[in-house]
Amino acid sequence: MDVLMKLGDIDKRVLYVLLVLVLLIPMVRPIGIRISISHWTTKAYEQLSRLEPGDTVICDFGYNVDGAPDVEPIAKAIFRDLFDRNIKIITVSLNAQGPMIAEKLLLPYEESGKVYGTDFCNLGFMAGGETALAAYARDLKRTFPRDWRGNTTSTLPILQGITGAPDTKAWIFFTDSSAEAWVRQVGDLDVPMIGAVITVAAPQAEPFVHSGQLSGLLTGLRSAAEYEIVTNRPGGAVAAMDAQSLGHILITIFIVFGNISYFVKRSKELAGREGVQ
Amino acid sequence: MKREVPIIVTTVAGIFMILEYFHNIPGLANGAKELQNWAILVAAFALALAAINLAARHLRNITARHQNAVHSGLLLASMFATVIAGIFFGTDARAFVFIFDNIITPCGSAFYAMACFHLASAAYRAFRAQSGQAAALLITGIIVMLGRAPIGDLIHPYLPKMATWLMQVPNLAGMRAIMISSAIGMIGVSLRIITGIDRTHLGMGQE
Amino acid sequence: MLVAGRVAGLVSLLTIFITMMLGIRRAHTSLPTIRRIAGLEAIEEAVGRATEMGKPIFCTPGWSDITTSTAAPTFAALDIIYYAARLAARYDTEMIVAIAYPNVYPLTEQVVRQAYVMEGKADRYNPGTVVFTSPEQYAYTAACLGIIQREKVAATILVGHFASEAINFAEASAAVNAISISGTESTYQLPFFTAACDYTMIGEELMAAGAYISEDPMRLGAIRGQDYAKLLAFLWILTGAICSTAGFNWFEAILNF
Incomplete structure (x- = not known):
């Protein structure tokens, strides 16, 4: 009985150590748990698979490095898919750290032969929050007269014939907060929009897919892993999924421990009270 | 006058921005852009004021030989190093990129990861089936947690379906209700501020 | 003249404005009763507990600015902080208010100072009560966690807009056995606050506070x-x-007008 009661009082540092172990071990020795593809990822993939080589998409970076572990794997998976299919990417940033994050992700493709200004460009960050977003969604060159690297945007070949979002084939945003800003400011423009949001923001973003304001939704590491699988390019996100599964199992076990202890304590208290009466 | 001026400024700016959002009146857009530029300027001054407060507080800690004086020293040193790197060498210079890639990024990721540990201990501490409602929260929480991880399929093929149903039906209904009522509440707060009904933020609290 | 696609939004805004004015007009004849908000009532208990223990209370109006769509919860949070500050001033309890965004800093300082003035204790106001931390999410989080841990606060009042730092604050409060009172409109942080805090104000409760x-x-x-x-x-x-459900599309057309 005492052992069962103590299950609810395990030092949280024990839980933390166990959590570190169950997250680290599968990273070193993957188990290979099968990953099923969710409806949302399929929908987003179907939308992006309609793009033809030479089409241009806008990728909006709206996350901080803090949210990167959950959102960045989606950006990596999408970049790999789009660049492999020779789709052109224009990056813009609602967030001050966005241009630096985008540069880091674009660098490997530049090194492997993609040409800046023709295959991709990084327009940088515009201060002003949603007002800035509304402005650059409607007129990229006017809002960003110069790109992040200091080039005059009107001279970039990738931007020839493109004024705003409706002149591109898709708008993909990556964010570690809510999707609402994009739905409000880009939603009424004639461009399919795909949201890549941090996992905890998923319930808030899902109504926008139902309403048709978003054409697809990718949420956190799980969606990144699913996207890697549907595009036949398994990478870091797939490897991290085993760790996530084991982590969830461990937390569930501890929740069960806590409840066993709670019910044992309660039954003992009740028995004690009946004894007194 | 001290009371009226901020309210008048708020009302005029608020109405102007609303008009600009809903109307295509020539000149309004430029005016709104100008107002936003002013807001950025005000924010810059506010940042200076806040930075002075931060520096003064930590300088006080150092001069008073407070037990956390070392932390304050570290904070000031890193703050000034980042400011100097950003202002004098630019945000694309090697010094600033080094700070961003090697300090800000890993620290940010580490803190994000810390939420996972706190989440685990919060679940262990607080998820008790003390009542019917708490039991419902506990059971749905476990179903969603397991059903949304790849292991859910292995435990039972129906588990991911249950998790998806829970997220897309009852959860979505609740989320929408909170979103709609919060949105109306937010519009209400904004209108109360624009009309001067709410003025606590101006230091004019009610008796 | 009107921007296409935003007419329905304008009508909604005007409708809310008109209903608000009607509500105000009616309030002159009969005052409405607002249902009890447990989280708000707990603030007095929290300040009382801090006073008895001789420990400070910790407040933060969240990780949000007043120039974005999260302005409304920030202003609502300032109302609650004003109330908590008055109680703290009344009972001579130390208070620490951590701020993330520079724009919010002067406003909060004004609000807290005013609370002390209203309680007739302007001379007791400590300029170190309101502390600026950083608009960087996790620098702000680290600063707040540091304050909660070092000062061993008796109560934490976490109101406004929050992101993933919410669970960190709630757990840090539990670690020092502080009463935690939270309130946010952020639907994706509400589950964490609800599970880990003693009291939570959900969505519009915060706005009505x-x-x-x-x-x-x-x-x-x-x-x-x-x-x-x-x-x-x-x-x-x-x-x-x-x-x-009946297949009439005119309703959607009205919303998109």
């Missing part, structure tokens, strides 16, 4: 007006659901 605390007829009337707007929104949703 100022009126509830002030007992000002104008503000209470405005809340009643908002409820009329909610009722209209409910009827609107119901009509929309019926029309969509």
